[in-house]
Every structure is written in structure tokens, then in C-alpha cells.
Amino acid sequence: MADPKEEKPGKYTVHQFAAATQGSADFDRSAAWVQAVSHGFHQNRRDEDYIRKTLAAYKADQRTLTGIYVNGDVPPHSLAADVPVATYATMRKPLNIGFGRQLEASLVTAVTVRGTHRRQGILRGMITADLEAAKDDGIAIAALTASEGSIYGRFGFGVATYERNITVDSGARFRLRGSMTGTVEVADPAVLLELAPQIFDRVQRATPGSIGRQEYYRLLASGSIGHDGKPDTAVRCALHYGADGAPDGYVSYRFKGWDTKPYTMEIVDLVAGSDAAYLDLWRFLGSIDLVDVLMWAEAPVHDPLAWAMEDPRCLVDSDVRDMLWLRILDVPAALSARQYAAADKLVLRVADALGHAHGTWELDSDGEPAATVRKVTAREADLELDVADLASIYLGAVSPVTLAAAGRVKELSPKAAFRAQQLFAVERPAHCLTHF
Numbered sequence: 064m065a066d067p068k069e070e071k072p073g074k075y076t077v078h079q080f081a082a083a084t085q086g087s088a089d090f091d092r093s094a095a096w097v098q099a100v101s102h103g104f105h106q107n108r109r110d111e112d113y114i115r116k117t118l119a120a121y122k123a124d125q126r127t128l129t130g131i132y133v134n135g136d137v138p139p140h141s142l143a144a145d146v147p148v149a150t151y152a153t154m155r156k157p158l159n160i161g162f163g164r165q166l167e168a169s170l171v172t173a174v175t176v177r178g179t180h181r182r183q184g185i186l187r188g189m190i191t192a193d194l195e196a197a198k199d200d201g202i203a204i205a206a207l208t209a210s211e212g213s214i215y216g217r218f219g220f221g222v223a224t225y226e227r228n229i230t231v232d233s234g235a236r237f238r239l240r241g242s243m244t245g246t247v248e249v250a251d252p253a254v255l256l257e258l259a260p261q262i263f264d265r266v267q268r269a270t271p272g273s274i275g276r277q278e279y280y281r282l283l284a285s286g287s288i289g290h291d292g293k294p295d296t297a298v299r300c301a302l303h304y305g306a307d308g309a310p311d312g313y314v315s316y317r318f319k320g321w322d323t324k325p326y327t328m329e330i331v332d333l334v335a336g337s338d339a340a341y342l343d344l345w346r347f348l349g350s351i352d353l354v355d356v357l358m359w360a361e362a363p364v365h366d367p368l369a370w371a372m373e374d375p376r377c378l379v380d381s382d383v384r385d386m387l388w389l390r391i392l393d394v395p396a397a398l399s400a401r402q403y404a405a406a407d408k409l410v411l412r413v414a415d416a417l418g419h420a421h422g423t424w425e426l427d428s429d430g431e432p433a434a435t436v437r438k439v440t441a442r443e444a445d446l447e448l449d450v451a452d453l454a455s456i457y458l459g460a461v462s463p464v465t466l467a468a469a470g471r472v473k474e475l476s477p478k479a480a481f482r483a484q485q486l487f488a489v490e491r492p493a494h495c496l497t498h499f
């Protein structure tokens with residue numbers, strides 16, 4: 064990783080290390096790093112139990128942690144020099160890029176810069192070096208979820224999936240068309256420690272935009288760890304069983320308490336391995352007594368639930384927001400990994416301030432599994448766009464036609480944006496259930 068020291072000689076040192084668990088030599092450094100992340104996101108100071116559990120999960124994910132440390136002495140009484148002034152972490156997980164294909168992605172997370180060191184280029188130093196290193200390591204795509212919409216576009220990241228909050232009236236109006244196709248049983252949430260990753264794997268294989276989940280999710284879904292790091296004993300769970308009798312979906316949920324009116328059940332995690340499991344789990348949720356509304360903060364924007372309801376106005380959404388941001392590092396690798404929905408040949412002129420994707424690329428698909436992508440020099444382009452916009456259209460969730468209307472994508476040949484829309488379409492709407 065490039066060292067911000069290069070820009071400000073002598074000021075900072077970069078350390079990169081694997082998350083260490085209790086008892087190992089690097090534990091204290093990892094623990095100080097976790098505290099720095101909590102500070103950066105205005106969370107509580109973490110106790111030993113939280114740090115131990117968090118680092119064990121980080122180790123399972125094989126996260127690489129980066130800390131930026133001030134060189135030399137720090138003023139008396141201020142945070143010690145071994146607490147990083149900036150943090151950054153990465154891990155590798157598969158991204159479903161449509162038609163069942165998976166592409167290994169570098170997931171960027173836990174980016175913080177202490178307020179007293181901000182706007183001096185520390186983030187820029189960390190992210191540009193990391194993207195370069197990831198590309199050198201053969202990674203074609205990076206991903207993140209952003210705290211603010213204004214930070215990552217300049218580094219070539221574009222919004223590739225969306226999510227929203229939904230509130231569902233589970234009173235007398237709640238009725239879904241059709242009837243249960245499988246069965247739903249209440250279970251001890253602890254079973255999700257084992258079952259959640261297996262069931263999620265079905266979603267990962269079937270859903271464009273899905274990203275392999277980190278260790279934390281099975282702990283969260285099972286109530287083993289709540290947002291404060293303590294076990295969350297309010298968490299309950301139900302399993303869906305398909306025709307073969309095997310669990311193929313689950314929902315974990317928590318009651319918000321008798322002081323919250325209307326009485327509300329909050330979905331902690333809802334993972335359905337089939338369309339039937341999804342609707343059956345909603346039928347179950349809608350049948351829970353003493354509850355007026357169901358709330359889910361990670362609902363898909365294109366949600367079959369609304370279309371399955373006899374009264375679709377039972378569902379009210381709010382806060383539709385960007386979720387997954389992608390950054391294409393290697394155009395030939397990322398584009399040829401995709402399967403395209405149409406036969407066409409399109410030439411894309413891509414601008415990339417960091418250079419990784421810069422150039423004119425010919426995408427040639429016969430609409431069958433294989434597509435070829437090559438760099439061209441002489442040919443005229445059909446579309447001109449920034450690498451961030453290429454990331455936005457990559458999973459079919461953002462239309463190039465919309466981006467052209469916004470003035471972000473330039474059409475250089477007639478209907479080029481529409482042709483791109485047809486090419487990049489995927490078999491079902493992209494949705495990412497994994498926050499990281």
C-alpha cells in the first residue's frame with residue numbers, strides 16, 4: 064500500500080495486518096483499531112467482550128486491517144500513538160453478477176479518518192493504494208456501502224443496487240394471493256448459527272447483486288450478537304421448509320416492545336431461497352398475533368410482496384436509498400465475466416481518473432454465455448461514460464437511458480444507451496442483502 068508519508072514526509076506510518084484474536088501477539092493492535100473504527104462512526108467505546116467477538120468474526124472473514132499512525136510523540140493526555148488516526152479494511156467475497164455467475168470482489172469497509180486529521184488526503188492515499196493493489200492481485204471489481212453519497216464517485220465507484228424501508232400493515236387487510244406452498248415452523252434462533260449460511264447460499268446463487276456474507280450475519284440472525292455486541296435475547300426466528308422437507312428460508316425478527324405503538328415486529332434478517340419461501344415467510348409474519356405492523360429496513364425496491372398482496376396499499380415504503388457501490392478495476396475481466404441478455408456489439412469509451420479502466424472497449428456478445436471484450440484504438444465509440452457509470456449499469460439496476468438523460472452518459476450512436484440497457488439486463492432485479 065502506498066504510504067501517505069510520501070505526501071507528508073515523516074507524519075504518518077501505515078500498518079497493514081490481519082485481524083488478530085485474543086491471545087495472539089497482535090491482539091492489542093487489532094483492539095485499538097476496532098476502538099478507532101467505533102470512534103469514527105460515533106459508536107460507544109467497545110468493551111472487551113465486543114472486541115473479542117468482533118475480532119474473532121473478522122478473522123473468520125480473513126479481513127485485512129489498515130491503520131494510519133502518527134509518527135513520534137503525541138501531545139500529553141491525547142489518544143496514544145498506537146491508536147490509528149485512520150482505519151480501512153478489506154475482505155474478499157463473491158458477487159453474483161447475473162445468470163448465476165460469481166465474480167470475486169474486494170469489499171472495502173470500516174473507512175474512518177479522525178476529525179483532527181481529515182481533509183489531508185489520508186482517505187485518498189488509502190483507497191488509491193488499495194485499489195491498485197487489488198488490481199495487481201487479479202481482482203476485477205471492488206465494492207462498498209457508503210456512509211455519504213458524495214465521497215466515492217471521485218474514486219470511480221457507482222451505485223449498483225438500491226434498498227428501502229417497508230412498513231406492512233399486518234392487520235385484517237393483510238392477505239396474500241394464493242396459499243402456503245411449504246411450511247413454516249418457529250425455531251430456536253441458535254439453529255441459525257448453522258443454517259443461516261447454508262440458506263443464504265441459495266440466495267447468493269440466485270440473486271444478481273448478492274454478495275457473500277461475512278461471519279457477523281449468522282451471529283446477528285441468531286441473536287448471538289446485537290448491535291451493542293451483547294446477545295440479543297429479543298430475537299426470534301422461523302424457518303421455511305420446501306417440498307423436500309429441507310429448510311430453504313428463514314426470518315429472524317424482534318418485537319419492538321409494548322411501549323411502541325402501533326405494536327411492531329421488526330425484521331432482523333429475511334433470507335428466502337425461493338420465491339415461494341419468500342411469500343410463505345411473509346404469510347407467517349402477517350399471521351403473528353398482537354402485532355399491527357411489520358417493518359423491514361432492507362427490502363428490495365422491486366418487491367414481489369407488493370404484487371402478491373390483495374391490497375398492495377398494506378405496504379408503505381420510505382427511504383429508498385443506494386446500497387451497493389461497485390468499482391470496476393479491470394474492464395476486460397469484469398465485462399467478459401458477465402453473461403449478456405442480448406446479442407450486440409457495443410463500443411464503450413470509458414474515462415477513469417485513476418487510470419484502471421481508462422480506454423475504449425469493444426464488447427461483443429452473441430447473447431450466449433460467452434462475450435469478448437477487447438481494447439480498441441481506431442473504432443468510434445457508441446457510448447462515452449465514466450467508470451463509475453459503467454459500475455452503475457453493470458448489474459442492470461440502473462438504466463443507461465436514465466444516465467444519458469441525466470447527462471452522465473453520452474450517446475455517440477443512435478439508441479446506444481437503450482442497446483446497453485438490453486445488453487446489461489439480468490434475469491431478476493439486482494438486490495444485495497449484505498451490508499458490510
Ligand SMILES: CC(=O)SCCNC(=O)CCNC(=O)[C@H](O)C(C)(C)COP(=O)(O)OP(=O)(O)OC[C@H]1O[C@@H](n2cnc3c(N)ncnc32)[C@H](O)[C@@H]1OP(=O)(O)O
Pocket residue numbers: 103104171172173174175176177180181182183184185186187188207208209210211213214217
Ligand atoms: C466504505 C465505508 O466505510 S463508508 C464510511 C466512510 N467514513 C465515514 O463516513 C466516517 C466519517 N468520515 C471520515 O472518517 C472522513 O471524513 C472520510 C473517511 C469520509 C474522508 O477522509 P479524509 O481523509 O478527510 O478524505 P480525503 O482528505 O482523502 O479526501 C479526498 C477527497 O474526498 C473529498 N471528501 C472527503 N470526505 C468527503 C465527504 N464526506 N463528502 C464529500 N467529499 C468528501 C475531499 O474533499 C477530497 O476531495 P478532492 O480530492 O477533490 O480534494
